[in-house]
Amino acid sequence: MKEFELIQNIFQASVMANTQERGDILLGIGDDCAQIQVPQGQSLVFSMDTLVEGRHFPFDADPVDIGYRAVATCVSDLAAMGAKPAFFTLGLTIPESDPQWLAGLAQGMAELAEPIGLALVGGDTTKGPLTITLQVHGYVESDMAVLRSGAKIGDDIYVTGLLGDAAAAVPIVTGELQVSSERFDYFYDRYWRPKPRVILGMALKRVVHSMMDISDGLAQDVQHILKASGVGANLDASSLPISSELMKWQPESAVTLALTGGDDYELCFTASKEQAAEIALITQTLSLSCTKVGEIVEEGFCIQGYNGDMSGWQHF
Amino acid sequence: MKEFELIQNIFQASVMANTQERGDILLGIGDDCAQIQVPQGQSLVFSMDTLVEGRHFPFDADPVDIGYRAVATCVSDLAAMGAKPAFFTLGLTIPESDPQWLAGLAQGMAELAEPIGLALVGGDTTKGPLTITLQVHGYVESDMAVLRSGAKIGDDIYVTGLLGDAAAAVPIVTGELQVSSERFDYFYDRYWRPKPRVILGMALKRVVHSMMDISDGLAQDVQHILKASGVGANLDASSLPISSELMKWQPESAVTLALTGGDDYELCFTASKEQAAEIALITQTLSLSCTKVGEIVEEGFCIQGYNGDMSGWQHF
Structure with a gap:
């Protein structure tokens, strides 16, 4: 060739x-x-x-x-x-x-x-x-790269955008599942067109303590930050940002998908509470949604309001 | 995984x-x-x-x-x-x-x-x-990287090491051909253990006009230099460095293998005639063989003393 x-x-x-x-x-x-x-x-x-x-x-x-x-x-x-x-x-x-x-x-x-x-x-x-x-x-x-290892006790944990749509889309994308054309269009796009948060990442580098992207599912990826930083976390399942499309379609598994589904390619980051206003200003300026989903604690990993399966997402 | x-x-x-x-x-x-x-x-x-x-x-x-x-x-x-x-x-x-x-x-x-x-x-x-x-x-x-595009009319063309052994080794390596254990050992090593000329390349960067490594065969790779530099070349088939092992085993196809066989991963470079003594000194200091195989001319591509097939080496 x-x-x-x-x-x-x-x-x-x-x-x-x-x-x-x-x-x-x-x-x-x-x-x-x-x-x-x-x-x-x-x-x-x-x-x-x-x-x-x-x-x-x-x-x-x-x-x-x-x-x-x-x-x-x-x-x-x-x-x-x-x-x-x-x-x-x-x-x-x-x-x-x-x-x-x-x-x-x-x-x-x-x-x-x-x-x-x-x-x-x-x-x-x-x-x-x-x-x-x-x-x-x-x-x-060289001293501005945001690592996974910088999370500090008391940090808020944030995620950008919406979680769970891409994982829910997998059976649609593979053709295993037939859905209405409206539902197909929304979820097909959510799987195939992730929006890497480049500008937001650059804007946040001076503000946050740790950051990573969510490729394997929030629950699993947060644990990478915890391990690298030597800290623990409490997540609040009721605060997870989930699309109305997913909530309407799969109300019972939406939270599980948001926690354990991968392929979202949103950012997960931690920052001290004093930065909350600055973070709100940056995300609003960029017209991006950003949600506080938990807090860094001394040790352990707890998801409040969730008792489901945590086995994580499997590649098809 | x-x-x-x-x-x-x-x-x-x-x-x-x-x-x-x-x-x-x-x-x-x-x-x-x-x-x-x-x-x-x-x-x-x-x-x-x-x-x-x-x-x-x-x-x-x-x-x-x-x-x-x-x-x-x-x-x-x-x-x-x-x-x-x-x-x-x-x-x-x-x-x-x-x-x-x-x-x-x-x-x-x-x-x-x-x-x-x-x-x-x-x-x-x-x-x-x-x-x-x-x-x-x-x-x-930044200004010391040696490109393919720097060859000048009148440059000598050199190659390092020996050519053709790796291509000759392919049927041995795939198991298509059974040979004596002595021959097997030599050619198996010649295929699997190419020696990238790292130190020589670094030493030559201030001396040579153009350089590339030989992966597709000398005849084909020299033409990349010619095209990038807008010049021609005369190669001398009788001067190609060929191992005694290859000469003894395949005396009739040795030159073809040296010209069109790939996988040698030796360096081919061009330098002005004034650098001949410097190049000899560098290669001798590093105990590496280096052979003049031709000259850069205004245009055309000619291999003197060779009338064989030039179709180049095919991956197995």
């Missing part, structure tokens, strides 16, 4: 880095390596994600959806550090070189990457079972 | 970054992102490679071999830029979590990575058909 020409031609028009316009990208695709000059005063942060067909997305999914969501889920990790998205690399393993499929993938990637200034600078294309590996890179001042 | 613990436990002892010892690695595995402070005055270069079982290495290959070679082929791209290896990420898709297999993979990676200071800082582990994606990163002064 002429990997270079393949990527070059299809991705050129969409997400490929224009090195002329970018002082930080000294060299994009086409040499043995890409070359980056990290801007003065900044550190580099990056995250790698691999998506396997049939495991992280259904067989025969729309390539535009796959492309958008692959970038979104990986960029969400940058948001969780408070970093500014900069560039990405793409390791693409495909069973056959289908230009239309590749154009769809590039289009979906560009849909998210272009507006946030995330440029494709390199990668590899190979033949094999459909597997997509992305590494997204961002910049943040 | 508990990706974090899996990687953490198995790779900790071998290739995982020790952030205590490394001022540039602010954050390794365990948060949403890794975080790097590129040293003052340096730029970041990186290359991503994907290896698919059955395509880039045989089914049921020794994981130690796979691990070593995966790192070697990717590090070779750093060498070709004149960069110093710094850290890498690993996207690992495996059909099942086999601790012994993973330990072998980590051991093979460490065999090369540890002595050159290449530390594992992040990645992703998923379930699926065996696919390995590596991104290796290095540092080089």
